Amino acid sequence: MTERAPHPDPAACLTGHGRIAPRLRASWRRSERYGLTADEMRPAFTGAVDTDSLLYECGHEVLRGLQATLANEPVSMMVTDSDGLVLSRLCDDTAINRSLDRVHLAPGFYFGERNAGTNGLGLALADRAPSLVRADEHYCTSLQGYTCAAAPVLDPVNGGVAGSINLTTWSDSSSELLLALAQSAAGNTAALMLARSTGRKIRPMPRGAVFRVYADRLQRTGTTCTALSPAWTNAVAQARAAFQHGLGVAVVGEPGAGKTALAVLARRELRRERVLSVRPPAPEEVDSWMALWTPELGKDCTCIIVSAVEALPAWATTELARLLTAARRWSDGLAPFVITAETDSAIPEELRPLIDAVVEAPALRTRPDDVLPLAHHFARQDWRRDASFTPAAARALTAYDWPGNVRQLREAMRAAASGARTVDLHHLPAEVFTSPGRPLTRLQLVERDEIIRCLTEPGRTIAQAAVELGVGRATIYRKMAQYRIKIPEQGPNR
Numbered sequence: 157m158t159e160r161a162p163h164p165d166p167a168a169c170l171t172g173h174g175r176i177a178p179r180l181r182a183s184w185r186r187s188e189r190y191g192l193t194a195d196e197m198r199p200a201f202t203g204a205v206d207t208d209s210l211l212y213e214c215g216h217e218v219l220r221g222l223q224a225t226l227a228n229e230p231v232s233m234m235v236t237d238s239d240g241l242v243l244s245r246l247c248d249d250t251a252i253n254r255s256l257d258r259v260h261l262a263p264g265f266y267f268g269e270r271n272a273g274t275n276g277l278g279l280a281l282a283d284r285a286p287s288l289v290r291a292d293e294h295y296c297t298s299l300q301g302y303t304c305a306a307a308p309v310l311d312p313v314n315g316g317v318a319g320s321i322n323l324t325t326w327s328d329s330s331s332e333l334l335l336a337l338a339q340s341a342a343g344n345t346a347a348l349m350l351a352r353s354t355g356r357k358i359r360p361m362p363r364g365a366v367f368r369v370y371a372d373r374l375q376r377t378g379t380t381c382t383a384l385s386p387a388w389t390n391a392v393a394q395a396r397a398a399f400q401h402g403l404g405v406a407v408v409g410e411p412g413a414g415k416t417a418l419a420v421l422a423r424r425e426l427r428r429e430r431v432l433s434v435r436p437p438a439p440e441e442v443d444s445w446m447a448l449w450t451p452e453l454g455k456d457c458t459c460i461i462v463s464a465v466e467a468l469p470a471w472a473t474t475e476l477a478r479l480l481t482a483a484r485r486w487s488d489g490l491a492p493f494v495i496t497a498e499t500d501s502a503i504p505e506e507l508r509p510l511i512d513a514v515v516e517a518p519a520l521r522t523r524p525d526d527v528l529p530l531a532h533h534f535a536r537q538d539w540r541r542d543a544s545f546t547p548a549a550a551r552a553l554t555a556y557d558w559p560g561n562v563r564q565l566r567e568a569m570r571a572a573a574s575g576a577r578t579v580d581l582h583h584l585p586a587e588v589f590t591s592p593g594r595p596l597t598r599l600q601l602v603e604r605d606e607i608i609r610c611l612t613e614p615g616r617t618i619a620q621a622a623v624e625l626g627v628g629r630a631t632i633y634r635k636m637a638q639y640r641i642k643i644p645e646q647g648p649n650r
Contacts, residue, residue, distance in 0.1 A: 178471065179279065179283060179287070179471050180274060180279075180289070180293055182470065182471040182474050183269060183273075183274040183278070183279050183282065183295070183470070183471075184273075184274055184295055185474075186269055186282070186470065186474075187269060187273035187274050187295040187296075190269065190270045190273075192272075192273045192295065192296065193296075194295070194296060194297050195296070195297055195298070196296070197259070197260070197271065197272045197273065197296045197298065197299075198270075198271050198272075199259075199260040199261070199265045199266060199267055199271045199272050200265065200266045200271055201260070201264055201265050201266075202241065202264055202265075202266070203264070205241070205242075205243050205263055205264055206237070206243065207243070207244075209237075209243075210349050210352060210353065211235065211237065211243070211309065211318045211319050211345070211349065212235060212243050212244060213352075214345045214348040214349045214352065215235035215243070215244065215309065215319065215321060215341075215345045216235060216243075216244045216246075217348065218321075218341050218344045218345045218348060219233040219234075219235065219244070219246050219321070219341060220246065222337065222341055223246045223247075223248070227248060229249075229325070230247075230249040230251065230252045230325055230326055230329060231247065231249075231252075231323055231324070231325045231334070232245055232246070232247035232249070232252055232253065232256055232261075232323070232324045232325070233245070233246045233247065233321070233322070233323055233341070234246075234261075234277070234321070234322040234323075234324070235319060235320075235321060235322075235345075236267065236277050236281075236319050236320045236322060237318070237319045238281060238316070238317045238318060238319050238320075239266060239268060239281075240266050240267045240268025240269075240270075240271065240272075240277060240278055240281055240320075241264075241265070241266050241267075242261065242262060242263050242264065242265055242266075242267055243263060243319070244263060245261075245262060245263055252324075252325070252326065255301070256302075256324065259298050259299060261324065268281060268282075269281075269282055269470075272295075272296060272299065273294065273295030273296045273299075274289060274293065274294055274295035274296075275289055275294055275295075275296075275299055275304055276288065276289040276303075276304025276305055276306040276322055276323075276324070277304065277306040277320045277322040279306070280306035280307055280308050280320045280322075281306075281308060281317060281319075281320055282469070282470035283439060283469035283470050283471055283472075284308050284317055284439045284467070284469050285308070285439040285440060285469060286305075286306070286307040286308075286335055286338065286339050286342075287305070287306055287307075287335075288303070288304070288305045288331065288334065288335045289303070289304050289305075290303045290327060290331060291303060291327035300327065301326065301327050302324050302325065302326065302327055303324070303325055303326070303327050303329065303331045303334065304322060304323070304324045305322070305323045305324075305331065305334035305335040305337070305338040306320045306321060306322040306323070306338055307320060307321055307335070307338040307339040307341070307342035307343075308320050308342060309321060309342045309345045309346050309349075310346050311346075311349070312346050312347075312349050312350035312353060313350075313353055316467075318346075318349070320342065321338050321341040321342040321345060322338065323337055323338045323341075353595060364435060364436060364437020364438070364441055364445045365433070365434070365435040365437075366432060366433075366434045366435075366445070366448050366449045367432070367433055368430065368431065368432055368433075369416065369420050369431040369432070369433050369461070384523070384525075384526045384529060384530075385523040385525045385526050387518040387522060387523045388418075388518060388523060388526060391418055391515055391516065391517060391518060392418055392421050392422050392425075393422075394513075394515050395407065395418060395419060395422035395423075395513075395515045396422040396423075396425050396426060398512070398513035398515065399422055399423055399426055399490050399491070400426060402489060402490065402491060403491065403512035403513045404484065404491045404493070404510045404511045404512045404513070405419070405491065405494050405495075405511070405512070405513050405514075405515060406494070406495045406496065406497060406500070406503055406507075406511045406513075406514045406515070407419050407494060407495075407496045407514075407515050407516075407517055408496065408497050408498065408499055408500055408502075408503075408514055408515070408516050408517070409496075409498070409516055409517030409518070409519065410498065410517075410519050410561055411498065411560070411561065411563070412560045412561035412562055412563030412564060413517040413518065413519055413520065413561045413562060414517050414561070414562045415463070415496040415517045416433050416461050416463060416496065417562075418515070418517045419461055419494045419496070420461070423459055423490065423494075426490065427457070427490070428457075429457040429458065429459055429490075430455075430457060430458045430459070431458075431459045431461065432449060432452055432458065432459070432460050432461070433461045433463060434449050434460060434461065434462050434463065435463045435464060436463070436464055436465075436467045436468050439469045442468065442469060442472045446472065446475065446476075450479055453479060453480075453482075453483040453492060453493070454483065454486060458492065459490070459492055459493065459494065460483075460492065460493045460494075461493070461494045461495075461496065462476065462493060462494070462495045462496070463495075463496045464496060464497065464498075465495045465496070465497050465503060465504060465507060466497045466498060466502040466503065466504065468504070470504075473504040473506050473507065474506050476506075476507065477504075477506035477507050477509075477510065480493050480507070480510050481509075481510060484510065493510075495507060495510075495511070500514050519558075519561055520558040520561045520562055520565065521557045521558055521559075521561075524554045524555075525554075527553050527554045527556075527558070527565065528545065528550055528553065528554065530562060530565055530566075531545065531553055531565060531568075531569055534565065534566045534569040534570075535569055535572075535579075538569060538570055543577060543578070543579055544577065544578045544579070545578070545579045545580075546578060546579065546580045546581070547644075548580065548581050548644040548645065549579050549580050549581055549583070549584060549644075551644040552581060552584060552588050552589060552643075552644050553565075553568075553584070553588065555642070555644070556587075556588045556589075557591070557592070559592065567585075568584060568585050568587075568588060571584075571585045572584060572585075580612075580614060581612035581614075581643065581644065582609070582612040582613055582614065584612070586604065586605040586608040586609070589608050589611075589612070589641050589642055589643055590604070590608075590639060590640050590641055590642075591640040591642065592640075593639070593640045596639070600639070603635070603639075604635075604639040604641070606625070607621070607625065607632065607635055607636070607639070607641065608641060608643070610624050610625055611632075611641070611643045612643060618632055618633070
């Protein structure tokens with residue numbers, strides 16, 4: 157029986173790679189925490205691989221083109237999903253294919269950090285950044301014969317990590333261009349996904365932000381938390397009680413639901429304090445972003461709201477947990493921080509010990525009674541005066557589902573004609589009159605918006621809209637059904 161060799165110290169193994177050693181050391185520590193050892197991986201197998209996804213379709217197509225240019229090179233090219241599940245593997249080299257099969261780096265196997273320890277694709281997904289892992293930089297010894305370069309593929313619509321492109325070769329092969337190729341393939345995959353996700357709004361890339369929240373401004377215009385629905389006021393009260401007991405609080409909810417506003421209002425009711433809201437930037441800018449606001453953590457009567465913690469690279473989450481732990485030890489009374497995430501399950505494990513209470517910010521579609529008060533509030537904020545809404549406009553606003561929540565409502569109010577004292581149907585964006593359906597092409601969007609423009613003109617009937625558009629009434633009705641258009645009644649004879 158062979159005695160198991162102890163796992164080497166990460167710091168000792170990673171000398172000579174000072175530029176990326178901190179990320180690798182953090183990955184090795186996570187691998188240890190997941191219960192992996194140097195000679196044991198757990199690459200779980202699933203019997204189903206989604207080959208119908210847009211990621212698979214576009215990634216596989218991009219890699220086939222790359223394979224043609226590397227026909228004689230021992231490089232295995234893979235597409236994985238956001239959990240590290242290998243969806244596709246392309247390689248003409250029989251030797252490396254057989255070798256990768258032995259370590260289960262093959263379609264159908266999960267190969268993230270939890271399953272295989274530190275490796276290229278696992279690190280790229282964890283840190284949301286391009287990663288190169290060479291030879292003995294791998295946590296598990298069975299992978300030390302390879303060099304892996306991987307880059308995350310960012311979903312062009314929601315900005316999240318859709319998956320990764322991973323290129324693997326022998327550890328003694330040249331790896332100088334491997335990472336550049338992986339980044340190029342990941343970028344081309346995202347671009348192809350964008351081209352084929354027709355008619356959908358593209359979410360802008362994270363830019364990072366650090367700004368002060370002035371709680372007084374949330375109440376000056378009269379729309380306070382007490383003026384809104386029980387669903388909202390109950391959530392604020394729940395957060396306020398948690399803060400009052402000195403608990404660490406996480407506010408969760410859909411994008412745009414008002415998580416930061418909820419936390420600010422709840423704390424404002426307890427005491428006046430300086431509130432800083434910080435939103436994560438792109439992964440390569442996290443260092444400078446953290447340096448900008450972390451010195452504020454130690455200041456009296458200052459609360460830091462760290463938004464979208466699930467979007468942070470893994471190494472940054474570890475550092476954030478250390479900083480918040482220290483800040484909480486220094487604090488007296490209220491916890492000096494709040495974190496936000498989309499769901500409870502999305503909160504990173506390193507931050508969970510700091511959270512004693514999770515409060516959900518309710519989606520706007522679950523509280524339609526709040527739509528008009530908020531619309532009035534945003535109109536006063538942007539236009540510096542009161543605005544009124546026609547009955548038809550009010551019905552349109554309250555009937556819409558608001559998938560983008562309060563943030564989308566605010567954008568709709570900004571898009572409305574600011575010169576009008578009374579907001580009518582034709583002042584509202586076209587999206588308010590539609591319900592969710594399949595993505596539309598650009599031409600279809602133009603057609604839909606033109607139909608809505610004609611139908612929402614004051615006093616306009618469907619017959620008059622048909623004349624202006626040069627089509628029959630039957631065509632208008634058919635197009636309204638096709639595009640799921642619903643226009644509130646403005647008067648008789650429509």
